[in-house]
Amino acid sequence: MGRIEYSPEISDLLGRVRRRPIAGWPWRPGEPVPAGLPVKQSWGWLFAPDGRVLTLVNPKDGIVSLPGGSLEPEDDGDPGAALAREAGEEAQARIGLPLYLGYLYDRVGSANGGHECARVRMAAALLGAGPSAPDPASGRHYRRLLVAPGLAVELLGWGVPGLRQARAAVAVATRHLGVPAVADETIEELPAGGCVLSAKG
Template sequence: MPQLTDEAVTDEVTEATAPVHRAAGGEHDPGRPGTWMTPEAYGASRAALWTGAVVLVTDTDGRVLLQSVDYREDRLLPGGAVDAGEAPSGAAAREMREELGVEGRYPRGLAVDWIPAGAPGFAPGMRFPGEILHVYDGGTWSPEQTAAVRLPAQEITGIGFAEPADLPALMDAGDARRTLSALRARVNGGGTALLEDGRPTAPTALDRLGVLRTRRVPHHGTWHPGPAPAHLPVRGRSGWLFAPDGRVLLLIARATGAAHLPSPTAGPTTGAVPLGYRYTAPDAGGPPDRHGVHPRTAARLTAVGPAADPARARLLATPEQVRELSDWGPAGHHELAAVHAARARLSLPVPARTPLTELPQEGVRW
């Protein structure tokens, strides 16, 4: 950083250092070091950027809250510009109050994005200099919280929740990238993501695999504990397979980013028990191949062998992370409760939310 003070110095500017000194904006003064600049010159050399703050809210099905506005066609996260002298988190709270009538504090940052001056979507007359945009975590809203929203008389024309995979079709491209990156950061639990034009500078496994870029497969059937009835058609078996730290095995399709629980036989296990099953009745709608029962097994993994299917990545995740990457409908919390009851029966710890870990191709043994 250039020297800005007027304190006396003993270093001399030599003929070798004088060009560097002059390039930094100073005059050739033999009484000052070569990097010295006046406060005015240094201030003029600094980049000026806008600052903004938005809030990411989801519903209990993992969909993202978007708002429609009267001045553009695409949709936005709640939020806006940070006023002069205002903290970004304070701006987030103010915007939520002004735009949605919601009081709250948003201390947890999900992402900080650097948006370059050349980013599309800004009219030339704005002279957009670039922006630092903070994305804060607004949590998961219940239906009652959503119903309590009160829109202002102008600007905000409506709100709605959107499937993460639909964001690129509903939002500006940069806004969609940023929102998906922030959502992955929230699921991952590894701290605030640093973004450049919506792209993480240090991509996580979820980012590298493009999780949530395609629509989640809906499993909205009712949840029932215990073994599945023999007279109902079985449409697919899956397992909650626990590692020793209480996390479970999760498969990610590399081509689509879709998340799936594995087969109950994905590795050698102990203590396997029927956990319960999902049941989708024929009159419930949806694809016919989803009608019937989808049994779940709980077991403790003793090893995961070498990867047999290169099309799928194998990750360890908490049960909550699995749920957040899945579309389970209203019965999701019942299944999650059954999963934790099975974990306790297997004498496994409650796993802390940590970044999802991709297992090596050669597998692991515990």
């Protein structure tokens, strides 16, 4: 493996990363969400053409996340629509058609008032991003980093279950989005003024 390259500014940001405790939700790759199990959240592995994925860092608390969040009424129960909306709000990202990967089974239901629910994971092409701006829903102003999927798992603090999820995402992205199986290892921040990464989804 080659040396991972990044700027001193990114080094400072990564030095402040704080990982959430692993939730332990079972990962159900490729399985449809069972009838009657509500889908409450949708997050996405958003792939640049070079195989890196978009990760968001909250500079105030150091928490790293993938783009995504809770389904809202305007999403009409569609996890893909929720992902596209959340990616736009959180990261000003434009994405291609989301592809279903599987779901995490949340038995405790912290996102569903204490009742069991599903947290869907999807993959999509990252087409570009607009100028960096705060999330209108939360006010958080995320830093937008492109990193290799394995490093994303490390930054997220997801351990072995996260690696399984990342492998599923890479397999789908390689097959359907045309990204390389081995990503560029450079850590790069999206330009604050926005950028175009791909013309196709």
